[in-house]
Amino acid sequence: MAAPGAAAPSNVAVSPRQRGYLDALASAGVPRSSDLQALSIGSYVCQGRAAGQSDQAVWDFVYPLVRNDVMDVLDRDGADAEPLVSAEETTARYIHIATDRLC
Numbered sequence: 552m553a554a555p556g557a558a559a560p561s562n563v564a565v566s567p568r569q570r571g572y573l574d575a576l577a578s579a580g581v582p583r584s585s586d587l588q589a590l591s592i593g594s595y596v597c598q599g600r601a602a603g604q605s606d607q608a609v610w611d612f613v614y615p616l617v618r619n620d621v622m623d624v625l626d627r628d629g630a631d632a633e634p635l636v637s638a639e640e641t642t643a644r645y646i647h648i649a650t651d652r653l654c
């Protein structure tokens with residue numbers, strides 16, 4: 552059983568760069584439903600950066616993904632659970648960490 556707020560266990564094989572990204576998310580207190588979902592969100596950030604998208608365009612694409620994942624974490628943790636970090640703050644952390652550690 553995972554600790555509250557921790558990502559669900561995963562059978563996904565990750566590279567050292569991806570592991571560093573996932574570890575940085577955990578250190579920053581980013582709630583996530585799974586490592587695979589976190590890697591997907593990070594990949595979208597990197598794709599947007601590589602395509603030369605503006606910060607706002609990256610935000611507009613990634614925010615709904617993060618918001619839905621935060622809701623999944625809340626659903627998993629129970630109806631009385633409160634998010635430790637807002638979807639907006641979680642999105643900002645995802646974008647920052649993915650840009651620094653994954654892209």
